[in-house]
Amino acid sequence: MISMQRTDLAVELREELDTREMIEGVHVSTKINRDNDVKETRIVIHSEEGAKKIGKPMGTYITIESEELRCSDEDYHEPMSDSLYRHLKDMLGGSRKILVAGLGNRAVTPDALGPMVVDNLYVTRHLMKENIVTCTYEISAISPGVMAQTGMETQEILQGVIREVHPDILVVIDALAAGNSNRLNKTIQLADTGIAPGSGVGNHRKAINEDTMGMKVIAIGVPTVISVPAIVDDAMDVMLEAFGRNGTKQAIEEFTEEERYQLACEMVEPYLANMFVTPKNIDEAIKRISFTISEAINRLLHSYN
């Protein structure tokens, strides 16, 4: 479900803060695999203070990035898929019954990530119920649609389904917003916090997390769009360099990232609150990265514990 946040990526939120100093309650570690160009960043927010500073709930956020994801050769996805598989398996812990929910609108290309991942999953729950196969993981999956199509909150649909099928854990797949285009369609964020939409105006979605679902919720997300104010925010810098008298420039430079984003929000016309920015080749990008994610989840079926 396309949100209108400045960014949904913990790694970007961390970068916006002064990167030289330690933040209390936030631990960041980075690992780059030189063999395959995959960069993994783990951000652990372990105090409420850290959560407040970053603007994300407490928990673990793993970002998997690779320049190669934008290439068209299928072989390059293998390392990303493998990295996601290993971290996902780790986060699942002892959970064996997994419900995968592909959030978003299948008819809007950048928002179709979740439904496309679900389309490519190998579900096993029905086969295991009837003793047709034996697998380590019992997988079921649903694409609940979006409120404009269903008239229902995604949260309501998932709560209902969970009450019937009793999974151990919920894995939600969702398209995210990024603050700039460097990470667009080439970064996967894995978090054990579920989805907790900000308090931003216009965002009435309720959280999908342990509080509301009654079980651990893992969120897999890929930034596929940039919000309009984030674009304007970027342009503002260039503009101030070019035209700004010192006073104005200085005034803006004293703003926090959050304040600047609010300013950019006010600068764009209200109708733009419902628009998003996305690359022209979004169709190929979404197809490719959705396949990377479904492969990672499908690989669970070949694993042994």
Added chain:
Amino acid sequence: MISMQRTDLAVELREELDTREMIEGVHVSTKINRDNDVKETRIVIHSEEGAKKIGKPMGTYITIESEELRCSDEDYHEPMSDSLYRHLKDMLGGSRKILVAGLGNRAVTPDALGPMVVDNLYVTRHLMKENIVTCTYEISAISPGVMAQTGMETQEILQGVIREVHPDILVVIDALAAGNSNRLNKTIQLADTGIAPGSGVGNHRKAINEDTMGMKVIAIGVPTVISVPAIVDDAMDVMLEAFGRNGTKQAIEEFTEEERYQLACEMVEPYLANMFVTPKNIDEAIKRISFTISEAINRLLHSYN
């Protein structure tokens, strides 16, 4: 969900019986509108004996047929859509909160009827909850997918959603099987009995009806496929005319329709149990008739009680 019944149409089941004699507990009435070529058949099964004879649960089955539905001109759908709207509104009675479920697999053309109807609905539940609009009917909608995609019974998903959103009534849209091709993609069946799959081998779907859902279930169906045995059954007649010695022919003629279908089932290879027969232009046909149905449901929003 494509079933492998001989036919899901009450009107065909009735026709197979000796049409000259009254059947105890079954009342049939037909109305042809000469203005627009729409033929409406109402079959009311009001006793268990009648239900057993027809092979369908007790309830009301309305069949709306028009030669014109196969034509490509959009204008011809108007009378079908109008007829469906009026009968649907009648069956809804005092129910105001409607959950529409589009059953079937969106990726298989003849089975995509339900999801395509849902794609074209105007849902109102979320707008009414937030007091954005006032409507006579509160409409929500879902396309739950099929078990091979979700790992869950359709019944389970719907029960879960119903427990959360508390509709007054469930309307399911589904692709049906017909016994012959005369009614394919041009007949709409409306029933207040829900969906109660026969006891046929290979059909493990559980019923979606008042018993299992805890509320009235209206089923709207269109025959989009023919089962393989039904085709073989048809061919058998021609073959017997051509080659059959009197003995064989006579033996077969003494069979009931049901016995003949069982015979045809045994004649086809087991793998054919998972195959279906459908016309080459199924894409256009499904698009057109799904639009006829969604228009009928959308028209509820303009009606006053």
Added chain:
Amino acid sequence: MISMQRTDLAVELREELDTREMIEGVHVSTKINRDNDVKETRIVIHSEEGAKKIGKPMGTYITIESEELRCSDEDYHEPMSDSLYRHLKDMLGGSRKILVAGLGNRAVTPDALGPMVVDNLYVTRHLMKENIVTCTYEISAISPGVMAQTGMETQEILQGVIREVHPDILVVIDALAAGNSNRLNKTIQLADTGIAPGSGVGNHRKAINEDTMGMKVIAIGVPTVISVPAIVDDAMDVMLEAFGRNGTKQAIEEFTEEERYQLACEMVEPYLANMFVTPKNIDEAIKRISFTISEAINRLLHSYN
């Protein structure tokens, strides 16, 4: 094919010029139908000087607008569809053999307009060739795809097809860019000039017009996206109001629209040249307006000359 022009709409280009004064070689007339809220604007550019001032080739541009196109009720499209039908029939003149080309990428929602119109057309060429039907218009249709999918220029594919099927006239359907969101997904532009992409950097598409196709080319377009610089351009005004010292503001106000757009282009990062801005409900909007256009073309089959 999503272009990165400031605007593809003649009516917006005209508005940007001083609207009080006459422009040599450009004639504008407007008609509002109070019955159905359809506003028709006809811009005739009849001299090279006028073409240069507006920034569009000589020819006739008809804009059909309606507030109602954004509503969800199908009935509202009827007046738009009817207006388009009448103007299209008029532009066709004596041409009887029509090739319709649905340009754009079917896999990117806002760019799928052309292919979706073609999907809903009733083609007659093959039926007329075999004397199955008699119609006033012989209609054939193709969705040639985009260069990133085919490796070929759209122009090349169309030239090849035209050489084989010899239409009298080519009608191209395409998604356009608008300068602001007021006209997005609710305006249809009909032009007898074909498509002549500007000389803007990054735009290597060749023209599809009478010069290159050897026959009259009618273009039907709907603005479905806004370019990123156009958004930034808009934001600039607000920003200057808020922060700008008089000097800066004045400097910018002296710029022409074209100069301001160039400035905005330079302000956004180069990667944004390949991004577009589109509303979140683009799926419904495209479905609805593509249907309005296909209906207008299909109506030709019922007309008599």
Added chain:
Amino acid sequence: MISMQRTDLAVELREELDTREMIEGVHVSTKINRDNDVKETRIVIHSEEGAKKIGKPMGTYITIESEELRCSDEDYHEPMSDSLYRHLKDMLGGSRKILVAGLGNRAVTPDALGPMVVDNLYVTRHLMKENIVTCTYEISAISPGVMAQTGMETQEILQGVIREVHPDILVVIDALAAGNSNRLNKTIQLADTGIAPGSGVGNHRKAINEDTMGMKVIAIGVPTVISVPAIVDDAMDVMLEAFGRNGTKQAIEEFTEEERYQLACEMVEPYLANMFVTPKNIDEAIKRISFTISEAINRLLHSYN
């Protein structure tokens, strides 16, 4: 384009003849790779007499089969894809400029094979023209649609495109009919003869081969449907065993395969000529095998000569 042939597979036509005796002008060789269960059958028809006996034009037909293609694990496709790649590269010979045409109707699941392969190809022609990349093969691709959508013969569209882009060779991808379901969705046929539809009633498609296209045409096909008469034909055997008096049974046993198929055609109602039989899980099957084919073609880009 779904044909109504008994079978489009040379390997099935050969099997129907007495397999113990040599056929003049037809050479068959088979190779089974025990490592990966891929079976390759090469049928070379090198005389007009052989062509007449088999019912296929002179040329080379390679069938690649694997039980594993029906499995859901992506890894199993690798050997099929590799085998297809090697045989395709061999057939291409010195040709470097390849036009790939994905035949069929994208909106009908079993007929969407061709368009789905094209959707996943990496085309290079435009990149090579502008000197952006250097590749051994210049690849362009088109999905021309079907006559009911375009009003044009597929042949006409391809001839037009070829005249513009001047490929060295045409590769067509198409869904085929099989005589029985054993090979459905798990066999790939590669032929250097193009597509030459039989003289069967109802089949007005013109050939797409060297005669009509002016260059070598390679056809890659997968059987995705069975014709209705083929099903009836199968059922006939069982029926005769069960009921047939000796006379009838004997009479039928003396028929050739071709005569029996004609008989079955006459036994089914005329409307069935436009119907096809396909498995319920056709969506997954088509997705998987289209990916196997596109991968084989994409691999050309990594090969060196």
